[in-house]
Amino acid sequence: MIAYVRFKVSSKGILWTRLEEGFTPSILNFFVERYPLLYIMLEYKSTTYVKKKGSNLARLNKPVEKVVEDYEKVLDEKPYLEGLNVNSDDLWGEFYDSQYIKQRKNHKLFHHYIPKYLKNIKGLKKEFDSLNESDKITSFIKL
């Protein structure tokens, strides 16, 4: 489950996301350990959970975007996060597409590895869309 959470990054030291159905907010602790210098914010069923290593868990009944906005007002820019504001998946999209070796296509293996409950998760939309791209007849003909 922890492998499929995708964050947005604020250069003021916040990683945040909205969890979809099927995830559980208890994964927060894993990310607090992994990114001890940063605030981790997860919104799940209209509650935003906020935690940083060494501090207590806060539960706020606000959308995560609003909580991020409030925290950004009081936090300073972090030099180690300079230029790392990320809100889009474009970079991942380009990288993911570049890794596929067409001659080794194996959809059965793909489905074998990816848990079924993740099929409707937005974070893996790119992966499932790529499976639906069917080959054109010309790709089987050597010209």
Next chain:
Amino acid sequence: MNTLEKVKILGAASKYDICASSASPRNHSSERIGNPCGPGICKSFTPDGRCVTLFKVLYSNSCTHDCKYCMNNNKCSKKVAMFEPQELAQTFMKLYLQNYVEGLFLSSGIVKDSDYTMGLMLDAVRLLREKYLFNGYVHLKVLPGSSLEMVKQAAELSDRLSLNLEVPSKTRMSEISEIKDYKVDIIRRHNYIKRQRLASGATTQFVVGSTDESDFEILEKTNWMYERMNLKRVYFNAFVPVPKTDLQNKQQVSLEREHRLYQVDFMLRKYNISFKTFKKHVLSDNGMLPRGDPKIFLAKELIKEPVSINSAGEDELLKVPGIGPLSAKRIISFRRQKSIKTYSTLQALGVVLKRAKSFINLNGIVQRSLGDYY
């Protein structure tokens, strides 16, 4: 050229390199970002079923080498791209913080010379470690011909180092490259790597079938590398013809051959079965592995009487198809409490009954085969 375009070109240029693990026993640090954790975390899967765990990318796809199978060789016409150290470090950190990747796998074509390119790669990793406080997993490729000083620096900054053999011998290397010196550029550098302290050890990779080498040649070299160079893993990559290279018309190697090599490799590493045993009992006269599971071939040769599940030692159990290192340990541990009487108990201990049944004796129950009646 913008960063997205570079990621597209340099990601695609590295897709034939294999990196499976991102596990490293290094400690966590509360003053830094990220941590190397246990194996088995896959962030995504491509339509070919391979897991995407690391940000696998080349520093540059410009290369002075002439490897005939490689899409980045000096004769191939291609769009050349190259990262700046800062750009690469920043791109990686974005993906890492978003939780798309578990670590960095950095290789490169050789720009000018090996040390110059290694220097640039190390600058990028140094930035990651020092400016971005990155404490996670880094796998660096050592470029053929790199100096000992560069290898030392690489070892200090990364968890794992690797240098691809590509082919099993000097003669085979001369078939695919006129520039690379197998003994000096590769084997000697593996000796340098062997002297370093690495959290996750060193690995190498073969391009299976880029020359007409046999499985025997590959496995003999694999065994030699494990014994002499203390490698952690050897990877096999079935040759795939790449357009515009000298080998573009060569036949693609079947993925089954790659799979068989992995099966033997696993048994060499985990089952205490020697290479000599494979050579004697499994490899055919032409040096190729037969079609089918090598462990079944081995069992047919080595198991004369069904193995008694309740008294056999670990080595004997490991020879049985369907019993792996973990299930063998479970069987021995279970036997200390009480004897194993049913197939369902064996199944619960992780044994694949379909494969094991005809080679085992379970409290006097032995599965008959058609051969017994002739």
